[in-house]
Amino acid sequence: MLRPEEWEALRLSLLIAGQATGFGLVAAVLFAWLLARTRFPGRVLLDAVLHAPLILPPVVVGFVLLLVFGTQGPIGRWLDATWGVQLPFTSAGAALAAGVSAFPLMLRAVRLSIEAVDLRLEEAARSLGAGPWDRAFTVVLPLAAPGLVAGAVVGFAAALGEFGAVITFAANIPGETQTLPLAIYAALQVPDGEGAAARLSAISFAVALGGLLLSELLLRVQRRRIGR
């Protein structure tokens, strides 16, 4: 049914979106906590910077990533010199671009759910002898879990569909950075590619639908657990 290179695009897409979601969610929890629970100068500025990928054209996001993580960029040069790691034109780079683009959506969902946790429950945990990390892992994060799931789902969907940032930063290399949307674009560039484009689109649709159903299931389980 599918050709090997189409399977490869699907595998890459899931891998890249998975990595983007995994790392993005951890970062989202850290920054959401910072924004929801602490007050410091420059907080509003940080909030704006973190949300920038949402309002910038994806190509600009990819270009900024090239400036920062490219071989001549400050972090890119350091990564190359210290660890021998190069991000542009690699699947890790594609995951970075997809993750950065999807990050604001994850941040938003996670932050709302952390802000919704009743501070009085944390106070109760405190009087029972729980320190800050203890409270975070036993009270706040479990109660914010539905928001984390929701954040992971929108993040995964956004990362899966990201085109502009990925193609700008990581290019369109079959087997390395060619995710489903990039493969669809490539298919449309060749004569008689419509059949391949249609098949790839159908896979994208199936993956999206599957993810949505899975998240709905997870949410239901979570809600029952925390009693809402």
Next chain:
Amino acid sequence: MIRVAARQRLGGFALDVAFEGPPDGVTVLFGPSGAGKSATLAVVAGIARAADALVVVGERVLTDTGARVFVLPERRRIGVVHQDARLFPHLSVARNLRYGWRRTTGERRIGWDEAIEVLAIGHLLDRSPRDLSGGERQRVAIGRALLSQPDLLLLDEPVSALDAGRRAEVLRFVAALKQRFGLPMLYVTHSEDEARLLGDHLVRIEDGRVVGQGSPAAMLPVRQVVGEAVGPGMVRVGEAVIAVPGVDAPSGAVVRVSW
């Protein structure tokens, strides 16, 4: 011995209280809403930091602004029960109870089985907090605080969100607690009945100041009512049912209660 002194300005409200309580009895903080009772408890629990405060429980100095001593709330070993039980909704009753229990260090003076028995919550252990009645929720909250092995128990209007029947039920358990564990308690209320029933020492607070302290009998006016016995220790007066320990007249009998 409990010693508390706090001076703090909260907007237009000035809190300036100082009192002592017995080492193993119930000290009632009594006064109208907004008098500063809960603000005082917050200072004792370490949730609020007053500009000028002293909190001593037994031998332990928990707050002494003069000597720059401030023990974090999580290290105070002070159990707190509020009128909303604040049970963790994602944990079962048993795991709520275990939350403080697991985090204790050293010897446990209050036994697991003993606390559960006194509060009669053994049959609730596998339930979720949302499946409990108001009275059950408060009993579990008290149990959770108790099992964290506190040196002092703070009860902030623990029954004021309950209806009269449930109120009497929970008060009975608090009284049993006092008998059984001899733990010092600070009990905040604006109800004379509760103050009389539980208090060993009463501190009257009005407008952020202590306006008098002494035994509840001496501090509260004498009253007398005629009512109808409705069960052991329960008397109906008009629409309300009040707890009167010691009443064992048959249901329906007319009783005169003075205090």
